[in-house]
Amino acid sequence: MDTVHFVIDKPQRWDSQFDPEMTEAEVKRLMEIRPFSEMDQGKFSKRTPLTGILLNDARIRRFKNGEIIVRAGDYGSSAFLLLSGHARVVLNPGLPAKVLGRRKSQNKTLFQIVAQLWTNPRDPEVRTTEELDDSSAFQPVGRRMGVFLQDVPRILDEHNTATMSPGDFFGEIAALSRAARTSTIFAVGDETELLEIRWQGLRDLMRFDDHLRHHIDRIYRERTLATHLREVPIFRRLDDQQLKRVIEQTQFGTYGDYEWSGDYKRLAREGTRSPEKETIIAQEGDYPNGVVLIRSGFARLSQKFGHGHRTLNYLGAGCEFGLREIAHNWTRKDSVPFQHSLRVIGYTHVIIVPTAVMEDIVLPSVPREELPEPFTPEELGGATNSATQLKLDAGAKIGPQLMEFLTENRFFNGRSTMVIDLERCTRCDDCVRACASSNENNPRFLRHGQINGRIMVANSCMHCADPVCLIGCPTGAIHRGEIGGEVVVNQATCVGCSICANNCPYEAIRMVEIRDDEGAFMVDKDMRPIAKATKCDLCSDQIGGPACERSCPHGAMRRMDMNNLDAFARWLNR
């Protein structure tokens, strides 16, 4: 049989510039501006020279007065350096959503949805030329249709803002931690010029330039800490002076491995996952030397049980550990040790406010009735049925075995985990067919996965809170959706390197060989097939949401946020 091949170039890193309009002349200009003028080019590798990073991973953007540069809540994977002009950052509380001019995500029209009846290709993994055309992918909507704040003077009057000047970096927190933007920043004046650096470039700049790394580290910590502490109820009553004193004495801790998935996969293969092997942040029975605030990643909350440890819960970003013990000791002049252990699962970044700071500055500012309840003698004697203990013990709600299962397999990372109730599932595969129908006849998950009791967690993208698949993508093809934060792959810029698929600890990303409209495999000049990463995108372009969930006739499947175990427990006991 004759096979017709569609020959294209095999994509390489920097094949697709962040901005095709970025020129050598602009790079030359940037090289004369701090901090680039002070960077030692000799420290950069030959494959990724400083000028190459600026040419390929950065772009210059100009904003008009009042135009939003970044919006709170958006997911972005780039940082900004203010080159000229000024910008203002809106401090908490932020601007209302209406003022921010949020747009709906790009859903298919009703006609396009109906047209899937006859437009779905017969062959698997077909990509149209429009899908692979990167010209549209590299022209973000924000550039063509900038979002402007209306009545800037009134906003400046009604909201707390801070001015940013040339040389200031921002957006690096979201870019590096793969988190939502925490603040809205808009341009002031019509001559605001910024350098936008996608996170792959920022990562390389930090790797090769110590000064920039320390600089970003410092501002990252300052801004993160002030913002984060303000959001924690116990610190809300502190005035600026007190907060500054707290910040000065606060410690940081990063535990585990930033790219933890490789280590996890190895342990899973060896079958050696166990709490005892995890790094301990705070140990049960030790003196409580500070309140631990989890900034990113996850930690396991466990308690001694027999000769092992029983998982009570997992704590994610925004959770605290040790406050109750410290408050108890402060109010009762007692010396109760930590009642639980806190262990790293994967990667955890924590902020530790020392006990002395808590006792001298923080706790006196909080009314007694707002402090955590002191431990009762029964609790200290080991009773596990107190109201506080039960609230903490998620295992009591969903069952200790399921709790261990979710923790051991790190399913807590999922914000849209596909869980299947096997006692309701008739194995009809309607979900798989619905997924295929909604994705050009390509199912994006396997109705197969880890099982515990009657619950199966299927091999489908969980759209993780900590999406390790984003780490290492050379072109930023895998990214967070702008509004929902779902993890999606831009088919135009995916180079088929498999890094995301290898990073994903849940086997939820597949590499497929793509075809053209006629069904022929696309190949590069060396006749090697072109591969692309594919995964569930939560049917983000469909109107009704994930087709798999809607199509289950027996209500056996749900996409669950594994950080909302109360909802999970309600679903289990429905």
Added chain:
Amino acid sequence: MRGFLRRRILWTSLLGAASVTLVSVFTLWEGATTRAAYLTGWLLFGVMVLLTGYNWFKKIPYLPLGRSEVWLEFHLYAGVFTGLLFLLHVRGRWPTGWFEILLAGLYAVVMGSGILGIIISRGWPKRLTARGGEVPFERIPLVRRALCEQAEALALKSVAELKSATIAEFYARRLQSFFAGPQNFLSHLVEVRLPLNELLNDLNDLNRFLNESERKVSAQLVELVRKKDGLDYQHALQLTLRLWLFIHIPITYSLMLWSIAHVVLVYGFSAGAR
């Protein structure tokens, strides 16, 4: 109140209200006209069209038409409602003539297969889960082949390494056909373990004629037999959970076609009737 119970109460209330309304309207209509059967007939046909539409709904999951779970619940309770409609339509009498018998027979098969379907759909997943050894249906032949190859290798190994044909002969006589394909389909459906126990007993009896090394091989075969039996169990139940639809759906379409013919005939021969 738990979700499932709340929904059952809601749907049952709706069904009850619809049934009472229907019977009341039918009683009034029957006293007022000789064409009461037209009302129940068209209503029955309309509901049947909606019920058939559920199959089409499942083919277009990308249309924002709500959750399939809710549509299935509607399908179930509306299906029960057609039972009442059918009884009113035929006025509770047995069908006469081949056409009526055919229509009533098709309706009975559709209704019966539907009831069977919902019973097994609600009950058998629990059995599959409790038994364990979950294998996706499409992968069952692959797993079966792997088990068969392992068993065959054990039997051959016993001849080559242990210089004894006892196990190999037993394998050829008793196990080869067991591993070759799905077995004991009906026994699995009705949860009878007699065939497995007989096979295990035979293997146990065989141990009397085996030496220590052969018994180790026999123990491995027992393990494989148990795995194969579990796989057959998965196959039997999963296949039936799919197969009942191959009765329910085609007969439904057949019923719809004959119902259309029924409507045509009724109007064709009703000229002048009042």
